[in-house]
Amino acid sequence: MMRVYLTSLARASAVRIGKSTRFAPEVGPGPVLGILRRPPTWAASLISGHVLGLMPKHKELDAVQGGELTFDGYCSVLRRRWARSLASGLYAPGALRVAVTSTQHLAQHHPDGAFWDGQWWEGRDPVVDGSTLCCACKDAPACHRSVAAEVLASAGWEVILDGEPVAFRGHSDHNGSAGDATGGSGRE
Numbered sequence: 162m163m164r165v166y167l168t169s170l171a172r173a174s175a176v177r178i179g180k181s182t183r184f185a186p187e188v189g190p191g192p193v194l195g196i197l198r199r200p201p202t203w204a205a206s207l208i209s210g211h212v213l214g215l216m217p218k219h220k221e222l223d224a225v226q227g228g229e230l231t232f233d234g235y236c237s238v239l240r241r242r243w244a245r246s247l248a249s250g251l252y253a254p255g256a257l258r259v260a261v262t263s264t265q266h267l268a269q270h271h272p273d274g275a276f277w278d279g280q281w282w283e284g285r286d287p288v289v290d291g292s293t294l295c296c297a298c299k300d301a302p303a304c305h306r307s308v309a310a311e312v313l314a315s316a317g318w319e320v321i322l323d324g325e326p327v328a329f330r331g332h333s334d335h336n337g338s339a340g341d342a343t344g345g346s347g348r349e
């Protein structure tokens with residue numbers, strides 16, 4: 162079974178630069194990848210690519226950060242959108258893809274001024290076993306990576322979220338709840 166880790170950029174950085182072993186169970190041996198829409202520039206050398214299929218859109222981030230959307234509402238929006246890709250098999254081990262910033266983007270923008278949607282991405286390599294997917298948020302219950310973890314577990318990955326295994330939840334979700342398991346338990 163292929164394993165994927167989800168955690169914060171700060172923890173991945175602490176482990177990767179050898180400053181801390183405290184977060185070692187939270188970070189895999191493979192590449193560190195971003196699933197955040199607005200990566201901080203300090204993380205540029207840490208992140209070797211982005212998993213576009215698990216990134217929120219700018220307008221979704223604006224809505225939740227501006228208070229027009231609650232965090233639970235934001236998670237629901239992501240779950241609904243990602244359910245289609247999940248059903249199409251796009252999140253399965255071997256199918257999930259990683260992208261890098263395009264040379265066109267780098268030629269036209271300062272990295273700080275990047276628009277991280279649309280055409281500014283290229284490359285479609287598979288996410289490999291042992292990769293760590295990161296967001297900037299400190300804790301998973303307040304971060305969309307908790308939703309990403311659910312989706313990846315459903316897609317057949319062995320998932321480690323902030324150091325804890327995420328239970329596989331299958332496709333026959335008989336209680337119909339999208340907020341149990343690792344998802345929104347701390348927020349509801």
Ligand SMILES: [Zn+2]
Binds near residue numbers: 296297303305306
């Ligand atoms: Zn986050």
